[in-house]
Amino acid sequence: MKKLVFLAFATVSCFAQQKEEPPKVPAPAPAAAMPAVVTPASETEGSVTANGQRVDYKAVAGTLTVAADDAHDAQIALDGSWLPEAHINLEKPEEAPATARIFYTAYFKKGAKAEERPVTFLYNGGPGSSTMWLHMGSFGPKRVITNDTHHDPAAPYKITDNTYSLLDVSDVVFIDMPGAGFSRLFGKDKEKAFWGIDQDAHAFDRFIRRFLTKYSRWNSPKYLFGESYGTTRSAVLSNMLQNSGVDLNGVILLSQILNFADSADGSRSGPGSDMAYVLSLPSMAATAFYHHKLPTQPAALEPFLTEVEHFATTDYLLALAKGADLGDADKRAVAEKLHGYTGLPVDYLLRADLRVNGGGFSKMLQLGDGLTTGRLDSRYAAPDIDPLSSEAEYDPQGQAITSAYTTAINSYARETLKYGDQMTYKPGAYGDPGFDWDMRKGFANFGRSTNVMTDLANCMKGNPKLKVMLLGGYFDLGTLYFGAEYEMKHLQIPAALQKNISYHFYESGHMVYLNESIMKRFHDDTAEFIRGTENGK
Structure with missing residues (x-):
């Protein structure tokens, strides 16, 4: 989120205050064709005691490749290579279609049946952030411990078993957006192809469908878990998935922002509109x-x-x-x-x-x-x-916790997941050549702030069984808890569908998992939501 109008504090995310003179961004690099060799996925095993339950799991760290349009996406094999019938001239990289190799870490409970085991896709926001925050702070099997509300001393940091992991109720998949983490972009106009509201959601849509195919999870209960701008992504993505034939069991929104005019600084983009002051x-x-x-x-x-x-x-x-x-x-x-x-x-x-x-x-x-x-x-x-x-x-x-999380993901990925040797993990895409997020929704915004409430509303109307859970912190000035509640209660949905929305707010901030005293409630509320919806009721 910061972790919303772009989160400039180095890595986390959402709404950095806009300066009068925005920093100059270097020109994009020349187009490069997608490399023929894909870094192979790494498979490791482990166990964690989550909510008092021992879970033995397999971890897979790797990439799935997607294209920026459906036609080229259908020409990419699951291993990331172009299919033999693909019409691609690899000798002219300046003409190569835009593709993204999206990095993910998936944790599968060993011995579980796919049709009985939910799978939850998690991602952070920014836009431009990697998912190291959720991966190393919330529901993975390992967690970095930070000194809540104070700046941590320098390394070594403590990375420990996560007793609040969500693996007691669901397999979890942490996804780095195109261009962040170990994810990489290739091809012509690659930045424009993936860095924008609709472009980004299309990439995640294609990634999830490819993941379901690769791991035979089409018939598993499915959940989205987005934080900060990740909630913006979830609203658009849920509707795209539904249009692609994927009904979700639930959408979990942590530190929500659907209408950017509802932020504490929303008046900047809408002078004369006072609702932002009310909601903040x-x-x-x-x-x-x-x-x-x-x-x-x-x-x-x-x-x-x-x-x-x-x-x-x-x-x-x-x-x-x-x-x-x-x-x-x-x-x-x-x-x-x-x-x-x-x-x-x-x-x-x-x-x-x-x-x-x-x-x-x-x-x-x-x-x-x-x-x-x-x-x-x-x-x-x-x-x-x-x-x-x-x-x-x-x-x-941001200053207080960034070093701990950056250290944790780099150490954990290489030493435990056995992935990323000789590669750079990018906490965010901020400052990359060509990084200029397209905040337009659809064809144009007509001068208005970004608002994706309609996307979520359309998804809920198209799938009346879909359940939505809103989570947030009272001490969050980036994505307002009262603003999020206001948005949900003003969705253009029938009144009867409001019962499909549940709310949980905590005495914490934007990243509620930083507050150790909140973590058990945070886990239990999320786990209860999944258990209550995994049968499609």
Whole structure:
């Protein structure tokens, strides 16, 4: 996610604040034909005790190759080579069609029957991030331990058996998007072919169908698990899979963003639209609660948030809707109420016209302490870079955990999975030549923010048995828990289908699995969702 308008903190993901002068991106490299030799997959074995249950598993680390269009995709064999009947002139790489070798790590429970064993496909977001975060932090058999809410000391980091692995209920497949991790791009206009909302979802659609064929899993219960921009991908991908003849049992959305105008900084792309301020207020209040910056500290978080949510959708929304017609006395009254919920000074709120975006809040909340508040996980805080700036210049959470996760995936992939010798693992595609994500949905956005709510709604209407689970953290200013709930309750679906959506929110941030005290609930909620839907009911 950051981990949304692109997550610039090196690897994680979603919405980095856009600078006035975006960095210049080098020109794309000349087209290269897909190499004839594919790095062979590596198979290893292991066991883990997940939720008190010993699971013996086989791990497969490898790649599956997909093309950027259906015609060329049908000419690629499962081993990644062109089929004999393919009409490809390999002597002219500048004319080679765009392809992607997508890296994955799949964990299969040994002795399980494919038709009785669910398979869950997991991926991070960015857009541009690898899936090292979910792989090494959430439901795989190994997990890197980080010092929650604080910057970790340098290596060595602790990589341990993951007692919260999802392998007790499902096989799991971690997928690196084209161009990140060990995934690689080839061919003409390869960046344009894969780096965009629809282009990316098509690649994942083809990958999943190819995976189902390779491992004979077509008749297994199937789940998508996306985090951050991965939830955007899941909305589009679920609809594409359905159109390709693949009905899903469930879609799991962690730290959701479907309508980018609903982010804490959504007003940047939609001046005059105030809904982003309404939806971000509860997360700001939760953050102020956590850091004890409220004038009166509530006894408990969740009852306090219920109160804030009510104010946000009533008096606050009405005040913002009045615009210039809001009188001075009423404006001050609202500012004082906001002060009570956010801890921000009344005069600052008045100067902001009652409208504070995420970057401004992260800067101001702990300014007196010389600290910048985290964005993806607002429990984190670190020293200001420029005390005079109007908004946060970086995300303390990213600085705190990136090294641990980068080390973990590099060490684990090579030493345990036995894959990646002499290869570079790319935490993200940010800064790569030609990296410019196409945020248009369909033919054009007509000047609007990206919104994929229709894709998920169409999938749910086309498959009325599909269940959707929303997970999120209260301390997330990148993908707002209240914004995600708002999106789900405004999907264009029949009212009867709302019962197919379930909600779980935690006292954690964007990556809820960083909070050790939350991990058991996070696992149990996900496992219960899969157990309750794997029979298609």
